[in-house]
Amino acid sequence: MRKFNLIVTTLRGQENLAAIELEDLLRSLGDESPQVSLTSVAGLITARTNLDPFEVINKVREIIKEEPWRIGNLMRLIPIEEVVESNLEEISQVVEKLSSKIPEDATFRITIEKRHTSLSSSEIIEMAAKKVNRKVNLKNPDWIILIEVVGAFTGISVIKPDQILSIAKLQKIR
Structure with a gap:
């Protein structure tokens, strides 16, 4: 995906589950059409969200504090400002x-x-x-x-x- 604004890591072999989890998570935060893509790199997915990626990270931080069971396959979320x-x-x-x-x-x-x-x-x-x-x-x-x-x-x-x-x-x- 050329225009991503989040990089997400997961365990190798868990990319599909992580992609579904990330898409569901972004939808629950208010993005009606997140684009989540697998990459050629094991354990790495990218996403394009209409939400501010920095706000996504803040909201996921809150979810982990209040509902940690909602996050099972995502390891790191990295905001991306520009892609070249x-x-x-x-x-x-x-x-x-x-x-x-x-x-x-x-x-x-x-x-x-x-x-x-x-x-x-x-x-x-x-x-x-x-x-x-x-x-x-x-x-x-x-x-x-x-x-x-x-x-x-x-x-x-x-x-x-x-x-x-x-x-x-x-x-x-x-």
């Missing part, structure tokens, strides 16, 4: 645009997740870092520039660390 073709020039342009929301006194880290690509992580990081004039903090950044390469397409977000939802971690906290 997997080439350094397009990735670079979007990183430059999205990173403008990082305050001047804030720190950042670049996180790369690569699947089914020959792009080099070091090349992506080097190119992206040149576009961001902020301090780097690899251990405890204020912001994360997340670059998710999934074959021919790359999802990019500039997010705070708590804007990725790890369902397993949240369920352990309960």
Whole structure:
């Protein structure tokens, strides 16, 4: 799927169940026509929702607190702000645009997740870092520039660390 705004992980072999669960979940949150797609990567699905993906994550966080049994096959939900073709020039342009929301006194880290690509992580990081004039903090950044390469397409977000939802971690906290 070219225009996704959520990446969701699940256990290998559970992709179909996770896709059904995600579609039902998005519908229950108010999206009448979510598009959920399997990818060529085991354990990874993408979705296009008409809802704000950041709000979806906040609402799923609440569901886990109040009705944890509703989430059984989803492991992580990752909001995606822009999707481009997997080439350094397009990735670079979007990183430059999205990173403008990082305050001047804030720190950042670049996180790369690569699947089914020959792009080099070091090349992506080097190119992206040149576009961001902020301090780097690899251990405890204020912001994360997340670059998710999934074959021919790359999802990019500039997010705070708590804007990725790890369902397993949240369920352990309960």
